[in-house]
Amino acid sequence: MGNRISGTSSEARRRESAAALKERPSAQVLIIGGGINGVGTFRDLALQGVDVALVERGDYCQGASGASSHMIHGGIRYLENGEFRLVKESVVERNRLLRIAPHYVKPLQTTIPIFSTFSGILSAPVRFLTHKQGKPKERGAFLIKLGLSIYDFFSRDGGSVPKHQFLGRDKALAALPQLHQGIKYTATYFDASVHNPERLTLDVLQDGEKAGHAAGGAAGGSARASNYVSLVSMGANGVRLRDELTGAEFDFQADVIVNTTGAWVDLTNQAMGAASTFMGGTKGSHIVLDHPELLAACNGREIFFEHTDGRIVLIYPMGDRVLVGTTDVDADMSQDAVCTEEEVDYFFDLVGHVFPTIAVDRNHIVYSFSGVRPLPRHDATQPGFVSRDYRIERSVRTGEGAAATPGGKAAVVLSLVGGKWTTFRALAEHMTNDVLRELGKERKVSTAKLAIGGGAGFPVTAQAEQEWIKSHMGPGLDAGRVEGLLTRYGTRAGEVIAFLKAGEDAPLRSTRELSVRELEFMAHNEQVGHLVDVLIRRTSLAFRGLVTGELLNEIAEALGGPLGWDATKRQAEVRLAQEVLHRYHKVNVHSLVD
Numbered sequence: 118m119g120n121r122i123s124g125t126s127s128e129a130r131r132r133e134s135a136a137a138l139k140e141r142p143s144a145q146v147l148i149i150g151g152g153i154n155g156v157g158t159f160r161d162l163a164l165q166g167v168d169v170a171l172v173e174r175g176d177y178c179q180g181a182s183g184a185s186s187h188m189i190h191g192g193i194r195y196l197e198n199g200e201f202r203l204v205k206e207s208v209v210e211r212n213r214l215l216r217i218a219p220h221y222v223k224p225l226q227t228t229i230p231i232f233s234t235f236s237g238i239l240s241a242p243v244r245f246l247t248h249k250q251g252k253p254k255e256r257g258a259f260l261i262k263l264g265l266s267i268y269d270f271f272s273r274d275g276g277s278v279p280k281h282q283f284l285g286r287d288k289a290l291a292a293l294p295q296l297h298q299g300i301k302y303t304a305t306y307f308d309a310s311v312h313n314p315e316r317l318t319l320d321v322l323q324d325g326e327k328a329g330h331a332a333g334g335a336a337g338g339s340a341r342a343s344n345y346v347s348l349v350s351m352g353a354n355g356v357r358l359r360d361e362l363t364g365a366e367f368d369f370q371a372d373v374i375v376n377t378t379g380a381w382v383d384l385t386n387q388a389m390g391a392a393s394t395f396m397g398g399t400k401g402s403h404i405v406l407d408h409p410e411l412l413a414a415c416n417g418r419e420i421f422f423e424h425t426d427g428r429i430v431l432i433y434p435m436g437d438r439v440l441v442g443t444t445d446v447d448a449d450m451s452q453d454a455v456c457t458e459e460e461v462d463y464f465f466d467l468v469g470h471v472f473p474t475i476a477v478d479r480n481h482i483v484y485s486f487s488g489v490r491p492l493p494r495h496d497a498t499q500p501g502f503v504s505r506d507y508r509i510e511r512s513v514r515t516g517e518g519a520a521a522t523p524g525g526k527a528a529v530v531l532s533l534v535g536g537k538w539t540t541f542r543a544l545a546e547h548m549t550n551d552v553l554r555e556l557g558k559e560r561k562v563s564t565a566k567l568a569i570g571g572g573a574g575f576p577v578t579a580q581a582e583q584e585w586i587k588s589h590m591g592p593g594l595d596a597g598r599v600e601g602l603l604t605r606y607g608t609r610a611g612e613v614i615a616f617l618k619a620g621e622d623a624p625l626r627s628t629r630e631l632s633v634r635e636l637e638f639m640a641h642n643e644q645v646g647h648l649v650d651v652l653i654r655r656t657s658l659a660f661r662g663l664v665t666g667e668l669l670n671e672i673a674e675a676l677g678g679p680l681g682w683d684a685t686k687r688q689a690e691v692r693l694a695q696e697v698l699h700r701y702h703k704v705n706v707h708s709l710v711d
Contacts, residue, residue, distance in 0.1 A: 131644040134343035135360050139367050144170040144341070146552055147356065147371035149348050149385055151175075152182035153318050154536045155377035156342075157545030160325035162552060163340035164562045166332045169325075170340075170371070172358060174347035176650050178318035181379050182538065183654060184454070184488025186403065186431060186442050188419075189214055189222050189309035189539045191271065193264045194429055195505060201267075203506045207539045208271040211309050212278070213565065214542070218572040220607030221317045224278055225310040225433070227419040228293065230471055231302040233257040258283070258302045265306055278307035295414040295472050310419070312435055314538065315654035316605065319643060320570025345646045351389035351514065355528075362646055373555050375548065376532040379491035380448065386512075386532060395510060395534045397494035402456035402487040403442030404464055406477065407662060411439050414472050422471065430467045438483065438661055441468060448489040455701055456485035483662025485703045493534050507535035507544055509551055529555050571607020589614050593622055593632075601630055605656070613638055625675070627668040631656065633675045640679035648673050648690040649697045659698060666707045669694055 146162055148155045151173025162169040173179075191208035192200075214222040234257050265281040272278065282305050289303035290296060296303070311317055322342060329340020349357040355370035378385040380398035387393075412434050419433030428445050441464045448454065461479065468477050492505070510532040531551055536544050542564055553560060568574075576582040585608075586599045594614065602610040613635060622634040639645055639655050651672055652659040658668070673687040682690065698704040 131344060131362070131646050134341065134644055135346055135363075137341045138170055138172070138343055138346065138358070138369060139360075139365070141341075142355070142367055143370040144168045145371065145556060146170070146373045146375060147172070147369060148375040148377060149356075150375075150377035150379060150381075151177040151318075151322075151342070151344055152180050152377065152379055153178065153314070153321070153538060153541045154182075154379075154533055154544055154548075155375070156318050156322045156325070157541045158375060158377065158548045158552075159340065159342060160321050160328070161545045161549040161564055163325040163328040163332070164564065164567075165549065165553060165558065165560060166339065167552070167556065167558065168339040169329070170369070171322075171325075171342040172346040172348065173342075173344045174361060176344050176646060176654055177322060177644070178315040178654055180381075181398075181488040181491055182318060183315050184401065184403075184486050185314060185538050186401070187310055187312060187314060187435065187440060188225070188431070189311050191268055191308065191539070192505060192537075193268055194423075196264050196267055200506055203540075204268070205271045206543055207537075208268065210540050210543050212272060214311075214539070215278075215309055217542075217567060218311075218317060218320075218569040219577060220571045220575045220603075221313045221320075222309050222311050225308050225419050226417065227306055227308050227421045227433075229261060229304040230289075230296055230300045230420065230422050231258045231261060231304060232297075232300055234259060234301060258304070261304050265304055268306065278309075281306035293414070293416055293418075293420075295474055297471055297473055305418070308419075310433070310435075311538065313605070313657065317569070319655075320572075320607070320609070324570055344644050348385060348388055351528075356389065371528060372526070373552050374528050374530045375552065376530060377548075380450065380489035382491070382532050382534065384450070386530070389514065389530065391512060391514065391530070393510070393512075393532065394494055395532060396491065398448045398450070398489040398492050400446050400448040400454050400487060400489050401443040402454075402460045403440060403485065404456060404461060404482050405435075405484040405486075405660060405662065406439045406441060406481045407437075407483045408439055408475075408477060408481045409437075411468070411472065411475050411477065411481075412437065414475060415439065420471055424467050424470065432468060432471065436657075436661065445490075450489070453701065454487040454489050456487045456703065460487075461485075482703070484660050486701070491534070491536060505535065505537050507533060507537075507540070509548060510534055511551075531555075571609035574608050591618060593617070593624075598624075598629070602635075625668070625671045627665055627671050628658065628663065630658070631672070636672060636675040637679050640676055645676065645680065647693060648676065649694040651676070652694060652698070653702075659702065659704065662704065664694075664698060664704065664706050669706060 145168040148159050148171040151171060155171060159169055159171045189211050191204050191211055195204050269280045284303050286301055289300060325340050332339045345361040347359050347361055349359050354368040357366060358369050359366045376382055376385050380396055383393045383396050415434050417434060419431055421431045424430050432439060432441050444460045465477050512530045514528045514530060546564060576585045586596055589599050590596060602613055606613055616638045617634045620634055622632050624632045639651060643655060645651060652664055658664055669691045673690050676682060677687050695706050698706055
């Protein structure tokens, strides 16, 4: 999505982060783009002791990283494209994330409804051998069985999930009775989901900042990051950056510039004076439904299948909501990415294809979102067959107007083309190794087994979780509230709870999920730039359709103190939140502010 939000603010934590860049306007490495791949690279470089800075023109995880299908998966369909390396890496990284980020990444039982036995058995080999796409054709049981067997093989070392299972029609309908009666089989296997991608991104970012402070001492640390800072241009004094919340511009120098702006990589390179033609992203949209009958029909599983047009679609429960997606259409980068009425009709059609007796209409939609996948430029007639693999393009800015570096040399620019959520750690490792090579440095630390943020010491059994909750309860912190904090922060909830206990606190009137002091904690520690950041990326309140006018005003009031918002600013933030939710997520919230 990457929608830019403008405004003015005097917020504390975010302001301090931007000030750290202005006060020391140089680094060995500058990363442009605060999605999961940029943030993952930031963390890895910081752990190697590299002086690294990161800027993001909007909020962290605001673009494609925050508009994903919330899946951590191997990508079984990529096998047909011959992308065995990518699938193997994805399966290995899926298993790894289940271990190092257990607070956010959870096993996801996935069922594929199958309507034929041998469909696609001729077209798939032709596509694999010739890379010709041909007419979309639904896969039958034989092809799916073959793909899942390869999938299981890739998981054999260090596997964290069970092997797949096939069921015939009768047993399949006994498990999922509202499935289409025309099915012949179901195939069930495990992938994983990430219910809080935005918070996982914040955890990765904060790990990087912590590593940078440990390496940089009291001088502000060797790892600095700020959201709402954009790249304007590149010149003899380095890159020109602009603080989007204050309008202030300043120059910044770096030996290596890492461009991880996703679908906007070409536009970022153009702003730096060297236009590229690497990208050819596709738009993916999703809707979130409040639909108890559909939720029950899924029986706790993701329903994952190929529609008749060859596109992969999914229906799966997230808490008490159901996520339905995804579309895959060529993106117009001149337009904001939003879920269209045609896409909504498409979603309803696919739900009917799997659960024909369940009625779904627009009244069930509580939220929608859309983003542009950072895919490579392609000539595919079917966007679903565009490679999801990634590569790194290297260039050197030379000649008149080229950026100077702290050492007086021309800057090296590394542009990331492609990449997906599941492989962000491996991708960051690859990018970091390339950067270290440019700097003449060696890797010091591997991230392969390093717990992420609140995943460190996270209770892995139900009993251990209950013990953790009981040990952190106290006045105003009953079991339900502590459980909610553990879900939101992982074991970092311990820091939040200590902050809550250190002062007077009170829950919000409009929701029991937040309190005044927790909002203060977010303001001081999580670079909140706008009210809408809390609704969409610090909590799941917007995602679940729980935003009300009273909630908007309460949060604005609670943030006003720590962020220095007067009455006029608070009203502006409420109106901005209404506009963003309506324009980009089709949510109408009426404010209590005149």
